[in-house]
Amino acid sequence: MAVYTEVPDDEIEAFAASYGLGEVLSFKGIAEGVENSNYLVVTERDQYILTLYEKRVQPKDLPFFLGLMEHLAAAQFTCPTPLRDLEGRNLRELCGRPAALVSFLSGLYVRKPRAKHCELAGRALAQLHECGKNFEIQRKNALGPDGWRPLFERFSDQADEISAGLGDEIRNELDVLLPAWPADLPGGVIHADLFPDNIFFRGDELSGVIDFYFACNDFFAYDVAICLNAWCFEPDYSFNITKGQALLRGYQSVRPLADSERNALPLLARGSALRFLLTRSYDWLNTAPDAFVKPHNPNDYLRRLRFHQAIKTVGEYGIEVP
Amino acid sequence: MAVYTEVPDDEIEAFAASYGLGEVLSFKGIAEGVENSNYLVVTERDQYILTLYEKRVQPKDLPFFLGLMEHLAAAQFTCPTPLRDLEGRNLRELCGRPAALVSFLSGLYVRKPRAKHCELAGRALAQLHECGKNFEIQRKNALGPDGWRPLFERFSDQADEISAGLGDEIRNELDVLLPAWPADLPGGVIHADLFPDNIFFRGDELSGVIDFYFACNDFFAYDVAICLNAWCFEPDYSFNITKGQALLRGYQSVRPLADSERNALPLLARGSALRFLLTRSYDWLNTAPDAFVKPHNPNDYLRRLRFHQAIKTVGEYGIEVP
Numbered sequence: 001m002a003v004y005t006e007v008p009d010d011e012i013e014a015f016a017a018s019y020g021l022g023e024v025l026s027f028k029g030i031a032e033g034v035e036n037s038n039y040l041v042v043t044e045r046d047q048y049i050l051t052l053y054e055k056r057v058q059p060k061d062l063p064f065f066l067g068l069m070e071h072l073a074a075a076q077f078t079c080p081t082p083l084r085d086l087e088g089r090n091l092r093e094l095c096g097r098p099a100a101l102v103s104f105l106s107g108l109y110v111r112k113p114r115a116k117h118c119e120l121a122g123r124a125l126a127q128l129h130e131c132g133k134n135f136e137i138q139r140k141n142a143l144g145p146d147g148w149r150p151l152f153e154r155f156s157d158q159a160d161e162i163s164a165g166l167g168d169e170i171r172n173e174l175d176v177l178l179p180a181w182p183a184d185l186p187g188g189v190i191h192a193d194l195f196p197d198n199i200f201f202r203g204d205e206l207s208g209v210i211d212f213y214f215a216c217n218d219f220f221a222y223d224v225a226i227c228l229n230a231w232c233f234e235p236d237y238s239f240n241i242t243k244g245q246a247l248l249r250g251y252q253s254v255r256p257l258a259d260s261e262r263n264a265l266p267l268l269a270r271g272s273a274l275r276f277l278l279t280r281s282y283d284w285l286n287t288a289p290d291a292f293v294k295p296h297n298p299n300d301y302l303r304r305l306r307f308h309q310a311i312k313t314v315g316e317y318g319i320e321v322p
Numbered sequence: 323m324a325v326y327t328e329v330p331d332d333e334i335e336a337f338a339a340s341y342g343l344g345e346v347l348s349f350k351g352i353a354e355g356v357e358n359s360n361y362l363v364v365t366e367r368d369q370y371i372l373t374l375y376e377k378r379v380q381p382k383d384l385p386f387f388l389g390l391m392e393h394l395a396a397a398q399f400t401c402p403t404p405l406r407d408l409e410g411r412n413l414r415e416l417c418g419r420p421a422a423l424v425s426f427l428s429g430l431y432v433r434k435p436r437a438k439h440c441e442l443a444g445r446a447l448a449q450l451h452e453c454g455k456n457f458e459i460q461r462k463n464a465l466g467p468d469g470w471r472p473l474f475e476r477f478s479d480q481a482d483e484i485s486a487g488l489g490d491e492i493r494n495e496l497d498v499l500l501p502a503w504p505a506d507l508p509g510g511v512i513h514a515d516l517f518p519d520n521i522f523f524r525g526d527e528l529s530g531v532i533d534f535y536f537a538c539n540d541f542f543a544y545d546v547a548i549c550l551n552a553w554c555f556e557p558d559y560s561f562n563i564t565k566g567q568a569l570l571r572g573y574q575s576v577r578p579l580a581d582s583e584r585n586a587l588p589l590l591a592r593g594s595a596l597r598f599l600l601t602r603s604y605d606w607l608n609t610a611p612d613a614f615v616k617p618h619n620p621n622d623y624l625r626r627l628r629f630h631q632a633i634k635t636v637g638e639y640g641i642e643v644p
Binding site for chain 2: 003006008009010012013023024025026027028029030031032040042104106107108109110111112202203
C-alpha cells in the first residue's frame with residue numbers, strides 16, 4: 001500500500017508519449033501492492049497501470065513476469081497486458097527503476113468471498129495453468145521447499161517472540177514435510193499468490209487476475225493448495241468445505257486433478273501454509289512497529305497448518321471425483 | 323500518501339448505489355493526501371473521488387469545507403463538486419468515518435512550476451477569493467497568529483534538535499510579528515494551502531484546484547503570501563522574482579491588491595513562512611523515523627523566513643502596479 005518512487009509530471013508525460021498514448025489526463029499513485037510503486041495513468045486513449053519495480057523484485061525476473069502476462073493475455077486469459085512502446089520494448093526504466101505499463105482491468109476484489117467466487121477463482125487458476133503450458137521462460141520458485149529452512153534460520157531464535165513454542169512447531173513441521181515432499185507431480189507455470197485481492201469481479205463474473213510477481217514453475221496442485229488456504233477459511237480459522245468444494249469443482253471443470261495430485265493435497269496444503277507462516281513470521285519480526293504497511297499476523301497460517309496436519313482424507317477438502 | 327480506512331467491496335457498491343451512480347467498475351485507494359483516505363471510484367456513469375475523513379479533520383468543519391466546494395463550483399470555479407445522494411446529503415458516513423464523494427478533475431500537478439504556472443495559480447487564487455465572497459459559513463483560521471505561540475510551546479524545548487538556535491529564532495520572530503500583525507485588511511474565504519500539488523494543469527491550462535481542508539476566513543493577502551512561499555522559491559532557497567511577478571500579475575489581473583495589502587506583504591510573508599516552519603517543525607519532531615509519510619524538512623521554511631526578514635521594499639517580490 002504505497003508509492004515508493006515519485007514520478008514527476010514531465011517524466012510521465014514523456015513516458016506516455018514514448019508509447020504513443022496521447023495526452024496524460026490524470027496520474028495518481030495507487031495505495032495497493034506492498035512490493036512496488038503503482039500508478040493509474042489515464043491518457044486520451046485509455047487507462048493503464050504503471051508499475052515501478054522496487055527493491056524486492058529482482059530485475060532479472062522481469063522478462064519472465066512481463067513475458068508471462070503477455071503470453072497469458074494472448075491466450076485470452078484475463079490478465080493485464082504489458083504494453084510495448086514505439087520501439088517494441090515492454091520493459092523500460094523510469095526514475096531509476098525498471099518500469100512497465102500494463103492494460104487496466106475493471107472490477108473489484110471481494111473482501112468476503114462466497115462459494116461462487118471460490119468456484120470462479122478455481123476455474124481461473126486452472127485456465128492459468130493450461131494457458132501457461134507452452135510459455136518458454138522458466139523461473140524457479142524462490143519460496144519453494146528448498147528455501148524454507150534457510151528462511152526459518154533467519155529468525156528461528158526469535159520465533160517464540162511471536163508465540164510460545166512456534167520455533168519448535170516449525171522445526172518439527174520442516175522435519176516432516178521436507179523428506180515427504182513429492183518429487184514428481186504435474187507442473188508448469190503457477191501464480192503462487194492467488195489471494196482474493198488478486199482477482200477482480202464485476203458482479204458474479206470474474207473480470208481479471210493480477211499480480212504475477214510470485215509466479216514461477218512448480219506443481220499445479222501446490223497452486224491449488226495455496227488457493228484452498230487463501231479462499232476457503234473463515235475468519236475463525238474454520239475450513240469452509242462448501243467453499244473448498246466450489247474451488248475444486250471450478251478447478252476440475254477445466255483441468256481434472258490426477259490421483260497423484262489429489263493424494264498429495266494434504267501435504268501440499270501443509271507446505272503452502274508453512275510457506276506463508278514463514279514469510280509472515282519473518283515480516284512480523286522485521287517490520288518496524290511504526291511502519292505504514294502492517295504485516296499480516298502469522299497466526300492465521302499457523303492455524304491453517306494445524307488444520308491440514310489433522311486431515312485424514314482428501315474428502316475433507318470437499319474434493320469431488322469428476 | 324495513504325489509505326487509512328479500508329472500504330469493503332460490498333460497502334462501496336451500496337454507497338455508490340445510494341447516489342444512483344450505477345455499477346462500480348473500479349475502486350482504488352489513492353496514495354495522495356496525508357490527512358484523509360482517498361479512493362478513485364469509477365462507475366458506469368463517471369469517475370469520482372471518495373474521501374473518508376480521518377482523525378485530523380474535525381467533523382464540525384465538514385459542512386464548511388463541502389459547502390465551500392459546492393459554492394465555488396456553482397460559481398464556475400474549477401474545483402471538485404461534492405455529490406448529493408438520492409436523499410440530498412453531501413456528507414455521509416462510511417466505515418465509521420465521515421465521507422463525501424466529489425467529482426473527478428483531470429490534470430497533473432507540476433513538480434517544477436514555471437512562471438506560466440505561477441501566473442495561473444495567482445489568477446486562480448484571486449478567482450477563489452472573488453467566488454468565495456458571498457459564501458455564508460465562516461471558519462476561523464486554526465493555524466493563524468493566535469495559534470502560533472501555543473503551537474511553538476508544544477515543541478520549544480526540542481526546537482534546537484532540528485537546528486541549533488532555532489528556538490530563539492522562532493521566539494524572536496513571534497515577538498516581532500505578533501504585535502505588528504495587521505488588524506484589518508480585506509479578507510474572506512482563503513484556501514490557505516495552495517501548494518503546487520493542489521493545482522492540476524493540462525498542458526499550460528489550469529484544470530482544477532483541490533484540497534480545501536485548510537480553507538478558512540482570513541486576509542486575502544495572507545493567502546497571496548502563502549502562494550509566494552509555495553510557488554516562487556527555487557530548490558536553493560533563492561526567490562525567483564520572475565515567478566513572483568507572474569504570480570502577482572495573475573492575481574491582480576482578477577483582483578488588484580490595495581495599497582494596504584501590498585505594504586503588508588513582507589510581514590504576511592514572514593507570518594506565512596513562520597506558520598509552515600512551526601507546523602513542519604512540530605511534525606518533524608513528532609513523526610516516528612520509520613513512518614511511511616516522511617515529514618517536510620522545516621529548514622525550507624526557515625530559509626524563506628530569513629529571506630522575508632531581509633526584504634526592504636515590496637518591489638523585491640516583483641509586484642507591478644496595475
